[in-house]
Amino acid sequence: xxxxxxxxxxxxxxxxxxxxxxxxxxxxxxxxxxxxxxxxxxxxxxxxxxxxxxxxxxxxxxxxxxxxxxxxxxxxxxxxxxxxxxxxxxxxxxxxxxxxxxxxxxxxxxxxxxxxxxxxxxxxxxxxxxxxxxxxxxxxxxxxxxxxxxxxxxxxxxxxxxxxxxxxxxxxxxxxxxxxxxxxxxxxxxxxxxxxxxxxx
Amino acid sequence: xxxxxxxxxxxxxxxxxxxxxxxxxxxxxxxxxxxxxxxxxxxxxxxxxxxxxxxxxxxxxxxxxxxxxxxxxxxxxxxxxxxxxxxxxxxxxxxxxxxxxxxxxxxxxxxxxxxxxxxxxxxxxxxxxxxxxxxxxxxxxxxxxxxxxxxxxxxxxxxxxxxxxxxxxxxxxxxxxxxxxxxxxxxxxxxxxxxxxxxxxxxxxxxxxxxxxxxxxxxxxxxxxxxxxxxxxxxxxxxxxxxxxxxxxxxxxxxxxxxxxxxxxxxxxxxxxxxxxxxxxxxxxxxxxxxxxxxxxxxxxxxxxxxxxxxxxxxxxxxxxxxxxxxxxxxxxxx
Numbered sequence: 001x002x003x004x005x006x007x008x009x010x011x012x013x014x015x016x017x018x019x020x021x022x023x024x025x026x027x028x029x030x031x032x033x034x035x036x037x038x039x040x041x042x043x044x045x046x047x048x049x050x051x052x053x054x055x056x057x058x059x060x061x062x063x064x065x066x067x068x069x070x071x072x073x074x075x076x077x078x079x080x081x082x083x084x085x086x087x088x089x090x091x092x093x094x095x096x097x098x099x100x101x102x103x104x105x106x107x108x109x110x111x112x113x114x115x116x117x118x119x120x121x122x123x124x125x126x127x128x129x130x131x132x133x134x135x136x137x138x139x140x141x142x143x144x145x146x147x148x149x150x151x152x153x154x155x156x157x158x159x160x161x162x163x164x165x166x167x168x169x170x171x172x173x174x175x176x177x178x179x180x181x182x183x184x185x186x187x188x189x190x191x192x193x194x195x196x197x198x199x200x201x
Numbered sequence: 202x203x204x205x206x207x208x209x210x211x212x213x214x215x216x217x218x219x220x221x222x223x224x225x226x227x228x229x230x231x232x233x234x235x236x237x238x239x240x241x242x243x244x245x246x247x248x249x250x251x252x253x254x255x256x257x258x259x260x261x262x263x264x265x266x267x268x269x270x271x272x273x274x275x276x277x278x279x280x281x282x283x284x285x286x287x288x289x290x291x292x293x294x295x296x297x298x299x300x301x302x303x304x305x306x307x308x309x310x311x312x313x314x315x316x317x318x319x320x321x322x323x324x325x326x327x328x329x330x331x332x333x334x335x336x337x338x339x340x341x342x343x344x345x346x347x348x349x350x351x352x353x354x355x356x357x358x359x360x361x362x363x364x365x366x367x368x369x370x371x372x373x374x375x376x377x378x379x380x381x382x383x384x385x386x387x388x389x390x391x392x393x394x395x396x397x398x399x400x401x402x403x404x405x406x407x408x409x410x411x412x413x414x415x416x417x418x419x420x421x422x423x424x425x426x427x428x429x430x431x432x433x434x435x436x437x438x439x440x441x442x443x444x445x446x447x448x449x450x451x452x453x454x455x456x457x458x459x460x461x462x463x464x465x466x467x468x469x470x471x472x473x474x475x476x477x478x479x480x481x482x483x484x485x486x487x488x489x490x491x492x493x494x495x496x497x498x499x500x501x502x503x504x505x506x507x508x509x510x511x512x513x514x515x516x517x518x519x520x521x522x523x524x525x526x527x528x529x530x531x532x533x534x535x536x
Contacts, residue, residue, distance in 0.1 A: 025374035032377075033355060033524035111317070111529040138322045190377040197381050 008171075015162055015175050024179060026158045027142045028186055034114040035076055042108065044081040044101045044130065045118030045144075048173045052118055053080045056180050064187040068195055076187075081105055081130070101130035109137050116142045120172040122150025122161075131155050144179065146172030203244040203534060205314035207527040208235035209294070209301035210351040211389075211479055211488060211520070213438075214445040215423045217452055218416050219345030219362050220402070221337075222409040227416075229362035230423045231347045232373070232430075235355045237521040238294040240306040241530070242314045245288040253278075256290035273304070276335045277311040281319060295518075298395035300480025305348030306527075308332040313353075313527045318534065328527060329353040329368070343402045344481075355526025357430070359423055379433045380522050386435045386490050388473075390503060392461065393514030394484030401481040404453040412452055419448050439474020439490035446477040456482035460510050464503055471495065471502045486518065 034041055041060065043053040060078040062069075082088045082104040091103040105115075115134040119127040122145035134141050135155060143149075143156025147166050153159050162175045210233045218229030247254070252264040255271050266284065269275035274289055291310075297303045309332045316323050316331075323331075332349040336342045350360050350368055357373035357380070409416070422445055429437040446465075450457050457465075461478055464487055468476055472495030479486040491499055500517060507515035 022374065026372065029356065029372055029374055029524060033526075036523055037525040037528045111532070112525075136322070138324060186376075193378060193381065197385070 011171055012174060015164065015171060016178065018163070019175070019179070020160060023158050023160050024182065027160060028183055030114060030140055030142065030158060031183070031187070034112070035074070037112045038074060038077070039112035039114055040108060040110075041076060041078040041114045041116060042081050042105060043078060043116040043118070044105075044127070046124050046126065048169065049118040049120065049176070050080075052173065052176055052180060053116075055177070056080075056116065059180065059184040060187075063184055065191060066188065068191055071195065072191065079108065098125045098129050100126050102126070102133045105130050105133055109134065109139060111137075113139050114142070115139055116144065117152055117156070118144045118176060119150070119152050120146035120169050121166075122147065122152035127152060128155070144176055146176070203314050203318055203532045204241060204530040205244070205310050205317065205527065206239040206241045206530050207306040207310040207313070207352040208355060208523050208525070209238045209240070209303055209306055210235045210348060211301065212347065212351075214426050214441060215419055216347070216449065216481075217345070217405055218420045219347040219360070220343075220406055220409065221345075222406055223413070223416050224362040225364050226413065228364070228420070229345075230359060230420045232357075232359045232423045232426050233347060233351045234357045234522050235351055235524075235526065236301070237523050238301065238518075240303060240310050241292040242307070242310045243288075243290045243292075244314050244318050246318070246534075247286055247288050250286040250288065252286060254288045256288065272340050273308050273311055273335065276339050277308065277315055280331065280335055280339070281312070281315050283315050283319065295391075296395060298397060298485060299391055300398075300478060300482070300485025302348035302351060302480065304398070305332060305336060305344070306352040308336050309349055309352040309527050313529070317529055317532065325353050325526065326368075326370075343399050343406050345402075353526045356524040357522070359427060373427060373430065375431060379430065382433060383430070383435065383438075384521055385493055386439075387520060388468075388489040388491060388496055388499060389479075389518045389520045390464070390487050390507075391514065391516050391518050392464065392484055392487055393507070393512040393516070394460065396481075396484035398481040401453060401455050401483045404455060405481070408453055415448050415451050419445055435490060436474050436492075439476070441475065442477050442488070442490060443469075443475030446475070449477065449482065453482075458483065460512065461487065463510060464506055467502045467506045468499050471499045473499055
């Protein structure tokens with residue numbers, strides 16, 4: 001057991017050390033711009049990535065403002081897609097599983113919004129369909145991928161790739177969660193500093 | 202109705218190297234940031250109207266687009282092929298002539314708004330390039346490309362202008378702390394003198410062959426400025442602005458004048474690290490970077506000087522940086 005623990009931690013640490021800093025910074029820049037123009041942020045993924053998408057929405061809509069819940073009238077508008085299980089099953093059953101994200105995305109998408117697509121392989125057809133829709137609308141896409149990055153990493157405007165061997169879902173999903181929390185913490189600190197800054201002025 | 206807006210910008214260093222006479226010979230480069238002052242355009246299709254109604258400082262009612270006096274509205278409509286009867290109005294936080302790139306922000310806003318009206322979804326690059334084409338190629342303004350790009354992309358950026366007319370856009374990934382601290386070290390004043398950028402740039406353009414070395418050395422300051430900005434070395438940034446301003450004044454006789462020189466000297470004498478006139482020069486806004494503790498003294502001193510010079514419209518302008526470029530504020534059209 002000790003050997004497994006050691007080796008898993010070693011691999012995770014290496015992946016963390018090789019994260020694309022510039023791409024993560026670009027993502028934070030885009031999120032800042034989207035916040036300022038009151039645009040909406042759509043987050044989606046399959047399986048564990050859908051769980052991360054939901055987590056992301058909760059952290060962005062609430063956690064980053066935790067210290068100032070009564071002050072910030074302008075908040076992030078993060079939306080997990082699809083927003084209900086009913087939509088998910090309706091699109092999957094009636095139209096096809098490849099439309100479960102692109103279908104609901106079309107209802108919302110408007111100029112000034114932002115898309116965060118999460119896919120370990122970067123090749124899930126339903127993710128790519130939604131990303132292609134965003135590209136057609138000229139909406140910026142943050143691609144959070146693993147393995148070799150796949151089509152998602154090619155199409156995305158911001159390419160956050162956790163580069164691993166094929167099939168390393170556990171490692172990739174774990175690092176994706178770290179990236180989410182890194183960004184959450186940045187904006188939490190930002191709103192704290194903004195508050196302090198206003199009191200200086 | 203479609204409501205669209207684009208931010209104005211503060212240019213830090215490298216201005217003038219975005220003129221084709223320069224970047225056809227040697228790559229141009231500027232560094233700028235967009236601010237929370239905007240140009241708005243409202244587009245309202247009105248099928249029963251007999252032509253176009255343009256509302257800005259005056260009201261124009263014409264039957265055909267080609268009869269519009271407002272050159273940017275006219276040429277953008279013609280270029281994009283908008284012929285429908287409509288009302289088109291503009292609002293701005295700052296008048297044109299303040300050195301904040303307002304006329305190009307207006308062009309960018311028109312391109313974004315009218316293309317959206319047509320149901321087109323344009324890339325940022327396309328929006329900036331169409332605005333450049335309208336202002337530089339069609340209207341023959343002797344201006345550069347930096348303002349159209351700044352207004353379209355938004356945020357802190359460096360723009361490189363290449364001889365093949367391509368423009369490299371590099372966002373500066375500045376954290377919130379540096380950006381907010383920079384605001385705290387800045388002072389921006391409107392001198393009360395409105396001027397047309399084209400009048401200054403016309404002479405500057407003619408002078409370019411003799412000023413290649415000066416312009417090249419200004420381009421070199423861009424990367425230095427960027428590094429100091431990311432480090433948060435505000436004193437260093439102030440000194441660079443000062444160096445850039447001294448060089449900029451050499452580009453044409455009308456970049457500065459005695460009022461500007463006296464205002465600038467007073468700011469420096471009271472503790473500013475450096476500064477510059479924003480935009481082409483000859484009037485508009487003055488920017489200072491200064492230690493936080495000196496800001497009040499500088500404010501008082503320059504206001505006093507402005508009064509002495511009889512600049513009755515002289516006023517401080519509070520500035521915040523914004524990261525978003527041209528954007529649709531609201532659209533009630535279905536497409």
